[in-house]
Amino acid sequence: MSANLSAILYLVSGVLFILALRGLSSPETSRQGNLFGIIGMVIAVTVTFLSVGNFSSGFIYVLIFLAIGGSIGAFIAYRIPMTAMPELVAGFHSLVGLAAVFVAISAFINPAAFNLGVPGDIKLASLIEMAIGAAVGAITFSGSVIAFLKLQGIMSGAPITFKGQHLLNALLLISIVILTIYLCSTQSSNLFWILIAVSFLIGFLIIIPIGGADMPVVISMLNSYSGWAAAGIGFTLENTALIITGALVGSSGAILSYIMCKGMNRSFFNVILGGFGATDQTSGSQNKEQRPVKSGNADDAAFLMKNASSVIIVPGYGMAVAQAQHALREMVDTLKKNDIKVSYAIHPVAGRMPGHMNVLLAEANVPYDEVFELEEINNDFANADVAFVIGANDVTNPVAKTDPQSPIYGMPVLDVEKCKSVLFVKRSLSPGYAGIDNDLFYKENTLMLFADAKKMTEDITKNL
């Protein structure tokens, strides 16, 4: 296949990827968008086969390895529970990162195959692109592995900090730049390996100080990195599809990180420099005087809801942990049968990744037009009879609006306290990840329901 034709087809596949993202602007067009993405991928792979034009025994092996990877991927995709989506995405990011590293290594060992020169005399620009691709890929890989371990609960979600952490990270980043410069002048393969090793280390060090609830930002950030790594490799291979895709994914992840940071009213650097929970523990333990709370049982909750005319449900990460989304939907079905208006309010950072709650509700067959974002629904709390907070905490804390001393001051929160009554499902009175007390617990109109989210929801349904 001529180089021009394949370049045009790569461009086509890049455009299809753009359309794939464009489709996600509404659920109706999203499935079609996904199809565009698949077609784009098929074109890119086919064109690559045709332009390499090597259908020897190596080609058979490529197909075999493709089939192995593909079946593993398909198996995971069908088996994974929706609640484990953050882990899955983090895991997938690590694979993109590692694949980028492998491609860069291969190009470094055998540059002739990529038309980049000969070993020891690789074109300067290609070498820089390769080094960037490999470094960002390695950071993505090790960072995503840590994020995955934290989300899986294999590694503690608590931030791990130590003295001189930021200095160490800064030194390592500088050393990457120096290594790249030396690599370009000496073409030494040892330097290339050291560069990759240092990048792995950085990815690891950047993610360990970040706490569990900051994961939405981390996942988005790693999403972005995986894109930049792909773009770096795209420059090396002079491949338009990869360059376009890398840019798309890179900016997509960056925008999501921005949205997540805004949802927490924190700057990106504040999140990355880490240790939210660790630095603010003092303010949490100061006012530990016992304040009275009202607690109730499923019967009380059912009574309140039965007499309401509108109910707003505020789900959070606790709902995902308790797998309570199906039980919740059954409860809502019962409410609707009694002509009670029900809607769902989703905070941007509810859950462990962007859109996490929406997927879980969709899984439980909740129609997406009953689910609202913070800005859309926040004014409705004042007119609603009951707010049912299930598994959310900090995102409902009125302190964010009233107390400038509070670490979460300024964070946009759901105005749950404006409801006539608030039902708060929680296992205990323990503070959320931010380590601060939720004033909502002590309000006159709040009824605490101390139980597992799923069990409590089921009990309420029985009592309705």
Place this chain on the structure above:
Amino acid sequence: MEIDPFIFRLSIFILSIFVGYYVVWSVTPSLHTPLMSVTNAISSVIIVGAIIAALSGSDGVVFSSSSVYGFLAIILAAVNIFGGFLVTQRMLAMYKKKKKDK
């Protein structure tokens, strides 16, 4: 003087960032999780590089030091492509509108 082809690629790159910026802002927040999984899937187009690397072995030698990395990258990228697109499909199939006939 001729323009270096690198400049063209850089132009594509920069313009794509802008395309990405506007396209992603128009994604509805409720689809942010599928957005992440689909971007994940499409960034695995890096498999293009993996295939070239895997087929780089000289005549008769399938597994050379450089092609082995290509084969490994093919497995990783393939997991991602199939896993990413299928899981996105699975998620998107769940997004339903309110049924009117009730």
